[in-house]
Amino acid sequence: MPLLExxxxxxxxxxxxxxFRAVDGIDVTVEPNDLMAIVGESGSGKxxxxxxxxxxxxxxxxxxxxxxxFNGHDLRDMTAKQRRRIIGRxxxxxxxxxxxxxxxxxxxxxxxxxxxxxxxxxxxxxxQNRAIELMQLxxxxxxxxRLNAFPHQLSGGMSQRAMIAMALxxxxxxxxxxxxTTALDVTIQAQILELLTSLQEETGMALILIxxxxxxxxxxxxxxxxxxxxxxxxxxxxxxLFDDPHxxxxxxxxxxxxxxxxxxxxxxxxxxxxxQFDRPQGCLFSPRCRFAxxxxxxxxxxQASPEMGLALxxxxxxxxxxxxxxxxx
Amino acid sequence: xxxxxxxxxTLQRHYEVGGGAFSKPSTVxxxxxxxxxxxxxxxxxxxxxxxxxxxxxxRVVTMIEPPSGGTLSIRGKEVxxxxxxxxxxxxAMVQIVFxxxxxxxNPRQTIGQTLMEPLKLNRPxxxxxxxxxxxxxxxxxxxxxxxxxxxxxxxxxGGQRQRVAVGRALMLEPKILxxxxxxxxxxxxxQSQVLNLLIDxxxxxxxxxxxxxxxxxxxxxxxxEVMVMYLGRxxxxxxxxxxxxxxxxxxxxxxxSATPVADPRHTKNRIKLxxxxxxxxxxxKGCPFNPRCWRATEECRQEFPPYEGERHRYxxxxxxxx
Numbered sequence: 001m002p003l004l005e006x007x008x009x010x011x012x013x014x015x016x017x018x019x020f021r022a023v024d025g026i027d028v029t030v031e032p033n034d035l036m037a038i039v040g041e042s043g044s045g046k047x048x049x050x051x052x053x054x055x056x057x058x059x060x061x062x063x064x065x066x067x068x069x070f071n072g073h074d075l076r077d078m079t080a081k082q083r084r085r086i087i088g089r090x091x092x093x094x095x096x097x098x099x100x101x102x103x104x105x106x107x108x109x110x111x112x113x114x115x116x117x118x119x120x121x122x123x124x125x126x127x128q129n130r131a132i133e134l135m136q137l138x139x140x141x142x143x144x145x146r147l148n149a150f151p152h153q154l155s156g157g158m159s160q161r162a163m164i165a166m167a168l169x170x171x172x173x174x175x176x177x178x179x180x181t182t183a184l185d186v187t188i189q190a191q192i193l194e195l196l197t198s199l200q201e202e203t204g205m206a207l208i209l210i211x212x213x214x215x216x217x218x219x220x221x222x223x224x225x226x227x228x229x230x231x232x233x234x235x236x237x238x239x240x241l242f243d244d245p246h247x248x249x250x251x252x253x254x255x256x257x258x259x260x261x262x263x264x265x266x267x268x269x270x271x272x273x274x275x276q277f278d279r280p281q282g283c284l285f286s287p288r289c290r291f292a293x294x295x296x297x298x299x300x301x302x303q304a305s306p307e308m309g310l311a312l313x314x315x316x317x318x319x320x321x322x323x324x325x326x327x328x329x
Numbered sequence: 330x331x332x333x334x335x336x337x338x339t340l341q342r343h344y345e346v347g348g349g350a351f352s353k354p355s356t357v358x359x360x361x362x363x364x365x366x367x368x369x370x371x372x373x374x375x376x377x378x379x380x381x382x383x384x385x386x387x388r389v390v391t392m393i394e395p396p397s398g399g400t401l402s403i404r405g406k407e408v409x410x411x412x413x414x415x416x417x418x419x420x421a422m423v424q425i426v427f428x429x430x431x432x433x434x435n436p437r438q439t440i441g442q443t444l445m446e447p448l449k450l451n452r453p454x455x456x457x458x459x460x461x462x463x464x465x466x467x468x469x470x471x472x473x474x475x476x477x478x479x480x481x482x483x484x485x486x487g488g489q490r491q492r493v494a495v496g497r498a499l500m501l502e503p504k505i506l507x508x509x510x511x512x513x514x515x516x517x518x519x520q521s522q523v524l525n526l527l528i529d530x531x532x533x534x535x536x537x538x539x540x541x542x543x544x545x546x547x548x549x550x551x552x553x554e555v556m557v558m559y560l561g562r563x564x565x566x567x568x569x570x571x572x573x574x575x576x577x578x579x580x581x582x583x584x585x586s587a588t589p590v591a592d593p594r595h596t597k598n599r600i601k602l603x604x605x606x607x608x609x610x611x612x613x614k615g616c617p618f619n620p621r622c623w624r625a626t627e628e629c630r631q632e633f634p635p636y637e638g639e640r641h642r643y644x645x646x647x648x649x650x651x
Contacts, residue, residue, distance in 0.1 A: 215589030
């Protein structure tokens with residue numbers, strides 16, 4: 001049984017100018033001990049879909065799903081109280097901005113011990129010891145002293161380590177890391193990514209890494225899910241994805257990487273991600289797609305076979321060439 | 330080698346901070362001894378982590394702030410400690426594009442007004458009609474359409490706004506363009522569009538770029554020369570290929586190895602740097618990199634190493650040999 005199973009998840013926000021569909025029918029399956037990434041540009045719904053799983057979206061959001069189960073619990077019709085027993089204990093999340101996601105009014109130690117107090121029956125002394133242990137685990141020097149530090153006294157890298165310590169406090173089965181290194185410098189980013197992957201290996205938890213950085217993806221995870229404009233467009237093993245992307249969007253995105261460029265001018269993707277009011281008919285990527293034809297612009301594509309990376313495309317690519325073309329014409 | 334349009338010699342910018350009634354102010358050496366030249370049609374990329382002084386360098390070169398030491402001369406004209414506050418022509422030669430296109434455009438001005446404003450302030454002799462013609466021309470040059478002229482910034486995406494910011498910077502026909510992280514706020518698919526625009530404009534106008542970035546893959550693609558900075562000091566400068574394939578300074582090597590490569594088969598040969606970046610308020614004595622360096626010796630803790638090498642210069646007592 002998968003640890004986290006999501007089928008056909010959609011999230012709609014009611015805004016003053018009408019409904020806005022941020023996530024549009026996404027599937028996510030995470031096995032225990034999995035190490036996967038969700039990749040996409042801004043507006044692809046990668047954070048929102050995970051926030052929906054965590055139950056952290058505001059009341060303006062309407063969440064619908066066919067299946068949304070974590071570790072045998074159905075997350076859809078759970079009360080807030082029941083949800084709080086799982087969130088923070090079996091499933092936890094770290095966020096992009098370590099500086100603004102810690103509470104500035106309390107010491108780091110207090111914030112780590114808070115979740116221990118909520119979810120475990122450790123006594124005061126036990127919590128203190130566990131907090132020190134966690135600080136050592138994430139590589140914070142002089143943990144006894146740092147427990148009494150306030151967030152503003154720590155650097156960005158240290159705050160992110162403290163966030164990770166908080167998330168790991170109750171040995172979660174699933175950790176969701178939402179752009180954990182985007183706000184950090186590269187040498188610090190390398191340290192944090194190394195820490196996350198080694199913790200994943202040691203504890204056997206599953207890790208979902210949300211990111212937009214293809215370099216981070218290539219070096220960190222085993223499996224990748226690509227999202228575009230709220231839809232999942234492709235899913236593959238990391239090696240296969242970089243070798244032979246099946247969705248034209250993935251292919252174009254990889255081609256736009258400066259390090260893959262063969263000429264001085266980079267290949268580009270024309271246009272922009274569709275917004276609330278200009279969602280196209282048919283395939284959402286068709287206005288920017290190099291291979292799109294009239295069929296793509298009229299009919300919504302269905303998922304291709306697993307061999308074709310479940311690509312959401314009428315003519316999934318194989319080694320850069322569209323397939324199925326003859327059949328359609 | 331063509332003639333340099335901008336020359337900087339041991340450029341410094343120090344700030345005094347703190348200092349109340351009972352405490353002495355301390356000095357932050359935000360920029361400490363940067364020497365480089367910019368040439369028409371070429372790009373000098375400045376790379377480094379936060380606090381390395383790259384944005385301070387941008388501000389000094391753009392003459393937003395005067396240097397507190399060293400010399401900066403543009404086309405042989407020296408910018409003194411007073412800065413170029415009186416010399417409009419000098420200021421018009423250097424323009425800047427900022428990182429955040431959402432914050433750097435005035436939300437209450439239309440794109441047309443934004444583009445015309447530099448001319449209005451600096452070239453009062455140009456008639457209103459001529460101003461508009463030039464602004465519309467610029468709009469097309471940066472890849473926007475005529476109907477965008479009367480729209481406001483909020484109606485544009487990040488990439489389009491950055492095009493407007495580039496257009497505004499070019500209105501006074503500068504010779505030098507300072508690009509302070511111009512693409513790091515943009516998505517990957519938009520990033521390549523803006524980079525291509527910058528490449529085209531450089532070829533067309535023979536602009537000298539001072540390109541500031543922390544993204545080494547972008548730098549590798551765009552730059553001719555690279556300057557690696559650490560805590561206010563350049564630690565290595567040289568032609569791009571030399572610096573990327575044969576880094577001599579340990580910090581450069583560590584930075585290169587820490588940068589994720591978008592290739593799953595790439596073997597990670599990562600140098601793990603211990604510790605954090607020191608605060609620019611308390612720069613370590615000697616070579617600023619010594620507390621994190623695996624090659625550091627007593628010598629490194631005493632004095633900043635002298636620069637060595639001709640075109641490929643580096644400041645290290647224990648440079649990496651191939």
